[in-house]
Amino acid sequence: MKPLLDIQRLSVDFNTKRGVLHALHEVSLTIKAGEAVCLVGESGSGKTIASKAVMRLLGHENGSIVNGRIALSGLDLNSLTQSELRAVRGKRMAMIFQEPMAAFDPVYTIGYQLVETIRRHESMSKSAARKHAASLLGRVGIPEPELCMKQYPGELSGGMLQRAMIAMALSCGPELLIADEPTTALDMTIQAQILRLLKELQKEFGMALFLITHDFGVAARVADRIAVMYAGRIVEQAPAQELFARPRHPYTRGLIESAFMPDRERGEKLPAIPGSIPNLNALPEGCVFHPRCLHATDRCRVSEPPTVSFSGSEVACWHASELPGVSPMPESRPPLSESGGAGGTGWGRMHAASEGEDLFRVEGLYKDYPLRSGLPGRPRAHIRAVDGVSFTIRQGETLGLVGESGSGKSTLGRLLLRLEPATAGTLFFQDTNLTGIGASKLRRMRKDMQMIFQDPYGSLDPRWNVGELVGEPLDVHLRLKGADKKERIEEILAAVGLDPSVMNRYPHEFSGGQRQRIGIARAIALNPKFVVADEAVSALDVSVQAQIVNLLQDLQKKMGLTYLFIGHGLHVVRHISDRIAVMHQGRIVEISPSRQLFRRPAHPYTRALIASIPHPDPQVQAEPDRMDGEPLFSTRTLSGCRFRMRCPLATDRCREERPELRRLDGEQYAACHNPLL
Amino acid sequence: MVRVVIGRIVSSLLVVVSSSVLVFVIMYLLPGDPIDSMVNVAATPPEVIASLRHQLGVDKPLPQQLADYFGKLLRGDLGTSLLTSEPVLPKIAAQLPPTLELAAVSLAIALIVGLALGVLSAIHRNGPIDWIARFVGLLGISMPNFWSGILLLLVFSIRLGWFPAMGSDGWRTLALPSLTLGLIGAGFLVRIVRNSMLEVMSEPYIVMLRAKGLTERAVMYRHALRNALIPAITVIGLLAGDMLAGTVVMETVFARQGIGRMISDAILSKDMPVVQGVILFSAVVYVVINLLVDLSYSWIDPRVRLRHRTADTGGAIR
Incomplete structure (x- = not known):
């Protein structure tokens, strides 16, 4: 054919x-x-x-x-x-794009943009084209197609826009x-829905x-x-x-x-492809992959394989015929062999003494964001981003925090570091109540609490060189100067696997993964006790993510760090976390030891999240726990359980009574009236 | 939406009132006295001056003067000129047409030239049109209006004799001053429109529109331009004000009748009621223009409408 x-x-x-x-x-x-x-x-x-x-x-x-x-x-x-x-x-042939929010012209309605496409290619009256468009919108799973036709792109969620874009692509029946x-x-969860839709439509x-x-x-x-x-x-x-x-x-x-x-013991190294993606204007000789390849031989370095x-x-x-039998990555490969790795700094486990005790104790934490109000005097509407959250983080552990976007997980991270004030609730860091201390005390406390950001590009000042970026906290908190400071910066850079000679270079000279190492170096410079890693690997390439996860675990062992690891990539969070908290619309709905959470989720939402993780084997595609619908954002508080609209197990009780987090089994807590355990 | 408009109108009135107060206070604090320009102070007996001052009301304390002024204003009385004793309102009305003509024609030139050059230069980036547009942009920003006015005057009126050098009747007298102001406005606008077009053209939805098979013309004029106009509208609003302000200089350079001339004369002679009247008038014009700009935003950009709608309903998102 x-x-x-x-x-x-x-x-x-x-x-x-x-x-x-x-x-x-x-x-x-x-x-x-x-x-x-x-x-x-x-x-x-x-x-x-x-x-x-x-x-x-x-x-x-x-x-x-x-x-x-x-x-x-x-x-x-x-x-x-x-x-x-x-x-x-x-x-x-039609195309759909990566960012549904940016792929529609914001000043025309969805209906206009669909009809425009249809009438460009088919000789159809306006009303016939509108009818066709509405039926397509219905087909791709948009609940009220007629309403959607009149809406502007800014009024729809990303998932709905992606459906609308698929409808637009299908409108002229492409091959x-x-x-x-x-x-x-x-x-x-939305990804799983969209992929299923694409497959059906195909x-x-x-x-x-x-x-x-x-x-x-x-x-x-x-x-x-x-x-x-x-x-x-x-x-x-x-x-x-x-x-x-x-x-x-x-x-x-x-x-x-x-x-x-793959599900391996925590603390075990993840297999990582060393190095980073080559620059297209400086491609290596021979096989383009050879500098990162563990099987490279002389032939690979000289000539490109057919x-x-x-x-x-x-x-x-060149080695395709020999390789399938060989294990893909040597299991005992030293960590981060790329550029030295974390070693030789002699820091020891500084905070390890009191392992198991609570480092953070959070009680009834709330955060409201006011919306723009029309007139003064009227009560202002609020969005409740964090809705009465209580939990503890133990010394030396990694607590993973997962949830869909808008669930409040990043806000919670910022509240813990007091980068934003909480609306209500208490926050104990060791024995200090962070909500009750003044600005200067807080500034001194900051030394113990640091943050690693998601975007390795936006979070580093492009006009500062690496030495200045990493050295600034040393300056501010320890007043280190001259040779002492330089020595310390070199030590820190070595610890995150960067060559100390990079001190005088600027962020734009580095790849995403290396930049994230700089961000980590800055976070650990003061030898903190607690680090919030907010989506710290999500912006990185897949082959680089594993390197950074390995680095974070190495540092945790060496320095006795405690992490709050916020992420939406569930397998990454599973690997790095001791316990995982699942957030849904501002509330923690489940908190459990990592493996238990994946093996026996207690909350239906957790189960649905886990079911949305893609599986490497194309044959394992049964989706018993598919979840439809999208998280609902509203200023009006939904009574009872906020997940009930999407929950297959919801009962009358879920509508009336808000479920509180309760202990189910050992260390497993869930906020659900009908837990799965 | 209606609430938003009413809110805007209320805040506009506030702007008008406070700008009149501000001008009143500034004029009060300035040294000199309107009497100076009315009589020869050295040769007039002090009793006469005092009674004149009393007659004009300038001997009262500032709050009293302000109260009197606004009291009359509410009855539609802008006072009478200290120099000519004419009522201010008809005086302004008489001088208004030539000034409005000049401002309107200048704005039209600025809009036509600025939008056209801006859009074309972005579409044909680095082509000859782009070079012209960038040159116009540079001139518009860097040349002061009195200087370019005099240059045009020298070349087209004195050398070539195509247009009259002064006066304010007929379109021929309008050509040079409006061209001077219009090109300056166009210079600003070209830069804004060009940049915002270029920015919009790199948006993902432009690729999407091309992938839908739309013609390049539909992509550019139906989609890119409308989005690019959103930031340009702010500038157009400012420009309308600039054009009006520019008439002050143009009316002097080209010896034209008009409000601009009137206010500069009035300021020099401390003819308070006239100054006040003109300021009030311009404040109203500025405010109206800004109101129109705000409203046209929500007409052209649905996101603004949506924001208003959520403000009205107390803010339920989606």
């Missing part, structure tokens, strides 16, 4: 101020009609560029196709004029649907799906076939089953391992 989409030896260059970037190099990929193909790669691998090249959308970004052929059922897309292309785009990271900006409309993602979990749910991209090249390509069963390229194996973080076939899979690796 002739393929629907046929990409042959496609090369794309970008003209930038710093010269020509070879973004794609001889990429070949075919998609059959009705087939789902996933292109998996990390940032900078060229996967998005590949999708845009198919749509021929690169011209506006200074990109050009320098070589190769792209054909859609025999039609050579590369030779079409712009106006011929416009008849194909949106009609025969090929390209989805570029369609679920990356969404919560796990069958129903009989279209081919070309899905671009960085997440093997997403690929496992959707793909018939998977292609793995690295530095502008496809390094491996195979049917999904085959790829997960026998990954042949070392990069594929590493990615799969770090994407799923793509060879092995029973259904195509791999570009």
Whole structure:
């Protein structure tokens, strides 16, 4: 059968101020009609560029196709004029984008934008187009299509917008649907819903799906076939089953391992791909992956491997035939071999003495945010971000905090550090009541409580060099100067696996993972007792996440740190945490030891969250605990349990009575009238 | 929405009142006396001066003067000119048309040239139009209006004799001053529109629109321009005020009749009622323009409407 989409030896260059970037190099990929193909790669691998090249959308970004052929059922897309292309785009092939919030024009209604698309390609009256649009919106699961037609993008949640965008893409019945990271900006539970929808629609409309993602979990749910991209090249390509069963390229194996973080003992090192993604204008000689590859030999360093076939899979690796039998990563590999690792600082376990005691005791914590009010004098409306939360954090433990966006988890983190004042409640740090102390005492306490931020780009002042960034807290709190300060900074940098010689360099010279190390160095500079890591690895590439998690665990052991680890990537949180607290709409609904929580969740919400974690084996796709609906945001407080609208087990009691956190089994607490235990 | 508009009007009135008070106080504190320009102080007996001052009411304490002023204002009486004894309101009304003409034509030039050049230069980035637009932008920002006015006067009126050098009747007298003001306004606007177009053009939804198969014209003019106008509207509001303020200088440079001339004469002779009247009038104009700008925001940007709606209902999100 002739393929629907046929990409042959496609090369794309970008003209930038710093010269020509070879973004794609001889990429070949075919998609059959009705087939789902996933292109998996990390940032900078060229996967998005590949999708845009198919749509021929690169011209506006200074990109050009320098070589190769792209054909859609025999039609050579590369030779079409712009106006011929416009008849194909949106009609025969449609695209959905990563950030649904940014992909709609904010000043027109959803209905307008759908009708606009339909009428561009089909000769249909306005009212017929509106009808078609509304029925599509209904089909993609939008509860009130007629209302949605009249709404502006700003009025819908990300999940609903993504559904609307899918409806728009489907509006002219495309043969090929390209989805570029369609679920990356969404919560796990919403991601699961959207992927399920895409899969259903693909069958129903009989279209081919070309899905671009960085997440093997997403690929496992959707793909018939998977292609793995690295530095502008496809390094491996195979049917999904085959790829997960026998990954042949070392990069594929590493990615799969770090994407799923298999359930291993806490404290055990995660397998991590060392180093970081190469810069496209300074690609290594030979095999582009060799500097990060544990199996690299001399041949890999000199010449680029050709793509060879092995029973259904195509791999570009000199050692592809030998590798499947070998364990993907040597288990006993030293940690962070990339650049020294955490060692040799002789800090010892400084706060280890009182392990097991409570470091933080939180009682009845509330946080309200006022909304803009219309007129003075009227009672102001509030959003309650944290709603009566009580828990403890023990000395030396890692407490994980998970929940969907808007659940209040980041706010809670900031409240603990008193970066924001709480509306009500008490907060004991050791024996000090943080809510009752003045500004100068608080400033002294800050030394013991630090934070690692999500965004390694925005959280470092771009005009300060590394030495200044890491040295500032030393200056402020310890008044260290000159050689003493320098020595201490070098020590800290070594501890986070950075070479001390980077002191005079600026943040923009580093990769995301290295920047996060700088952020960590700043957080631990004062030898704190407690660190809040707010989504500290979520912004990083999959292959780098494991490195940072390993580093955090190393530091915890060496310095006796206590962590509050806030995250939405559940497998990361599971690996690093001793106990996990699950937050839902400002309340903690369950708090349990990590393994127990995953093995036997007590709260239906926890169970649904766990069910939304993608599984590496495409065959394990049963979803008994699928959760529909989205979290509800309202200033009016919902009576009783806030999860009841989405809960399959809700009863009358849940409507009337608010469930309090209670002990169920050992250390497992849940706030539910009908716990699953 | 209605509540929002009413709130705006109330705060606008507050602006008008407080600006009149402010001007009143400043004029009161300035040295000199309106009597100075009415009579030859050295040659007039002090009793006469005192009675004149009493007649004008300038011997009363400041709060009393203010109260008198606002009392009359409420009855629609802006007072009479100290110099000519004409009532102020008809005086302003008589001088208004040429000034409004000049301001309106200048604003029209600024809008047409500024928007067109701004949009085209963003679409054809780094092309010849872009170079022209950037040059106009630079000129508009860097040239003071009295200087560019005099240059235009020298070239087009004195050298080439195409337009009259002074006067205020007919469109030919309007050409040079409105061009001077209009191009300055256009210079500001070009920069804003160009930047905001470029910013909008890099938004993800523009890629999405192209991926839908829309023509480039629909992408640019139906979608990008409307979004780019949102920041530009603020500038357009400011510009309208600038154009009005610019008439003061233009009416002097080109010897035109108008409010601008009137106020500069009145300030020099401390003709308080006239100064007050004109200030009040301009404050009202500014406030009305700002009100229109605010309203046009919610017309062009649904997000503003939504915010108003949530403010009305007490803020239920979604």
